[in-house]
Amino acid sequence: MSDDLNIKPTDWQSPEMVRHTQMRNRREKRFKLFGLSAVILAASFLFLLLGKITLDAAPGFLQTSIEVDINFDKAVIGDPRQMGRDAFIENVRRTNMLRLVQASMDIYFSEVTDRRDRRRLLRLFSAGARDQLRNMLLADPMIAGTSKRVSLLASDDIDQVIKGHTDISLPELQRKVKNKELSWLQKFEDDDRVSLHFHSLFFTSGDSRDPELSGIWGAAVGSALTLFITLIIAFPVGVLSAIYLEEFAPKNRFTDFIEININNLAAVPSIVFGLLGLAVFLGTMGLPRSAPLVGGMTLALMTLPTIIIASRASIKAVPPSIRDAAMGLGASPMQVVFHHVLPLAFPGILTGTIIGMAQALGETAPLLMIGMVAFIVDIPASFTDAATALPVQIYLWADSPERAFVEKTSAAILVLLTFLIVMNALAIWLRQKFEQDW
């Protein structure tokens, strides 16, 4: 009996203990392996996704142009010296610039005489070629009467051939670009007149039916206007609510109820906020459809819970000892909050806000409900202009039948992702910059 109670020193060398140790080590190793493979799996999916989008998007930033010798014939466009500047400009606006291209083609392809074929020759070029020539003349009327080699935008179909996206081995009937066009294109290529270059128009223009003329600037401005409204509503309201709930609200049933509902709001699907915006802002308040104002207000409703929850968490994380110290010196409740709690909670509040804004930037569904999905060519200039937003633009392009819009879609996704990454990086940077230890 007393022998049983004798405590013997543990024999760490016994086979049982050795086996125990080995098993523990194996378990540790296995766990690490699982963790590592999970990380590798997640990372490779991310790389796959980003790689695919980047590969698809790269051609979207490029555009084919064809060099053409244009004679700015005074007989067609008028003579600025004779008519005076204003009359000339008026005339240039009214003249169909394609006549200049046609004249050039008639010389370059002198063998093409059939009326229909001559028309088809023009279709090698983008509708934007007209604006290109017109803008040249408006910028410098004195080129009237001279000849120039001009690099004109190719049409999206030709662009796709140059980028190798059109399968020219298919039978002619199944192709949009026929053999004749291919042979004409070949002549341009033989003369070294075809070039693929960076397409800045993609970043400066609004939407268009022609892929080669469409750009993301309109949607980017729409997103910026929308997010601005979201920020100026959601940030102050969210932060003030958080301060009130955390620091001043009495703890009773009513505040508990509000708290539960804020948490519930964070889980409400975004499309519901869209329906709410549609009913209240458009229906009851009669605000304009498709406007960044309404979009921003709707997204603000969606972002509010995120900001409130993040702000409350970071206010709560401020150590009570700091509050005690300030209160013990005779700081009023408001002074405690504004002198001590907020500065310490600020990095967290900022991070929450930026993450909420990033969510809002990527949000599509609520904007569809309030009509920010229209085809809008003009760049919005105010909060009440019809506008669209980056994710909606992506949705619209993804829905377009033209092959060329596929790469535009990917390019726009890449731009949106860049914005999101920049915003998140900003959140991390601000957090580290303002973070103090206590």
Add this chain to the structure above:
Amino acid sequence: MQQSMTEFKNMTEQAVPKMSARDIHVRYGDNHAVKGISLDLHLNEITSLIGPSGCGKSTFLRCLNRMNDSVAGCKVTGQILLDNKNIYDQNIDVVQLRARVGMVFQKPNPFPKSIYDNVAYGPRIHGLAHNRTDLDEIVETSLERAGLWQEVKDRMDSPGTALSGGQQQRLCIARAIAVNPEVILMDEPCSALDPIATAKVETLMDELKSEYAIVIVTHSMQQAARISQKTAFFHLGELVEQGDTTQIFTAPRNEKTRDYITGRFG
């Protein structure tokens, strides 16, 4: 003649307490944490509150500058007179009260700001300095009186949180005396400090005693015996015994007090 006058003055000051608690009860919900405590605090005296953990010392101390107001579910009844005015009266301004009754906490809690701003904060919010020179002077004298000036005068802009534990606690004391309080409450101010830092803070308290009424909660019998003139022994929310420190430590009247100071429980 002169001497007897000052002596007489001192005697009357001794007779009129700076603060006195009358039958204070504190309840946290159903937990009756402080049960009917009456205690006088005098200028130029250090009063120690001793007793086992959880007996309500901190709770009572926090009543003296109404820090319990912000604790949810905490209810205080009774009277606390500061210069014969009840600080729990309706028309008392809590902000002003806390400027008159300063507090130093158990864990040093400097603001995550510069040393200068730590000390200047109180005078700033109460508008005690009219210009930068005034403020500089308040900061310097406060740090000087807290015995920290020599150590920090060359790095007033570095964060207060970068100081050592003992320095941080003296910074907190400097911060408290910068607003010119009349009473200083200290809740185990040395429990996070090493013996050398503790000795510095004790010397400091002894010097400060000449201007303030000081109340200190401590778990160290030696500390209470060393620095305080009055001692109050708390047990389970009740004030078991109070009196001159020498009397409490040499001839305690109550058996519980004797057990506690001889280390038999606590």
